[in-house]
Amino acid sequence: xxxxxxxxxxxxxxxxxxxxxxxxxxxxIIGGLFLIGGVAMAFLEHGAEGGLLALGVALGAxxxxxxxxxxxxxxxRAGKKMFLKASIDATSQPAVAExxxxxxxxxxxxxxxxxxxxxEIEGRRYEARxxxxxxxxxxxxxxxxxxxFQLVVMAEVTP
Numbered sequence: 001x002x003x004x005x006x007x008x009x010x011x012x013x014x015x016x017x018x019x020x021x022x023x024x025x026x027x028x029i030i031g032g033l034f035l036i037g038g039v040a041m042a043f044l045e046h047g048a049e050g051g052l053l054a055l056g057v058a059l060g061a062x063x064x065x066x067x068x069x070x071x072x073x074x075x076x077r078a079g080k081k082m083f084l085k086a087s088i089d090a091t092s093q094p095a096v097a098e099x100x101x102x103x104x105x106x107x108x109x110x111x112x113x114x115x116x117x118x119x120e121i122e123g124r125r126y127e128a129r130x131x132x133x134x135x136x137x138x139x140x141x142x143x144x145x146x147x148x149f150q151l152v153v154m155a156e157v158t159p
Contacts, residue, residue, distance in 0.1 A: 002045065004038075004041055005038045005041050005042045005045070005054060006038075008034050008035070008037050008038030008041065009034075009035060009038045009054075009057070009058060009061065011031070011034045012031045012032065012033075012034030012035035012037075012038060012058075013031065013035070013061055013062075013065060014031070015027045015028070015030050015031030015034060016028055016031035016032065016035075016062065016065055017031075017065060017069070018031075019031065020069050020073070020082070021082070035058045035061075035062070038054060038058065039051060039054045039055050039058055042054030042055075102121055102126070102143050102146070102151060103143055103144075103145065103146065104142065104143060104144075105121050105122070105142070105143050106121070106140065106141070106142055106156065107119040107120065107121045107126075107128065107140075107141040107142065107143055107151070107153055108120050108121075108138065108139070108140060108141070109130075109135045109136065109137055109138060109139040109141060110125055110137070111137055112134070112135065112136055112137050113128060113129070113130035113134065113135040113139075113141075113153070114130075114133075114134045114135075115129050115130045115131070115133060115134065116128065116129045116130075116150075117130070117135070119141060119151065119153060121143070126151050127149075127150050127151070128141075128143075128150065128151040128152070128153045129147075129150055129151070129152050129153070130152075130153055130154065130155070131144065131152055131153070131154050132154045132155050135153070135155060139155060140155070140156045141153040141154065141155055141156055142154055142155075142156045
């Protein structure tokens with residue numbers, strides 16, 4: 001192989017290697033294009049035999065790079081800082097209502113419902129809509145039905 005093919009391969013592999021560090025897929029795409037360009041140039045300058053050899057070398061190098069990035073690098077001191085080990089189990093959305101389990105239960109308005117907001121039932125928060133219009137924060141409400149994963153509540157009447 002000649003120098004331009006080797007340079008294209010080297011630049012392509014370096015860009016693919018940086019793909020782990022730099023967010024987005026731009027460097028990986030450009031690195032892949034450099035490798036494809038190197039293979040194409042090898043086909044043009046050295047015929048089918050040289051082109052197939054270049055293709056094999058490129059595929060082998062990419063496999064070796066991927067193996068290094070995902071098997072060896074995470075075990076190094078620098079790699080341990082780059083890869084996440086923990087997962088996030090929390091949710092940013094309130095729970096989906098279970099229908100019959102909450103029907104008729106007493107609820108407390110966590111936020112003002114005008115007409116939608118959050119209510120708390122037995123320590124769990126749910127998204128709710130107040131059919132009686134507006135409910136202030138802290139109001140005592142009752143679940144009257146469940147529609148499209150949303151509770152429908154009304155103000156509790158105190159005797």
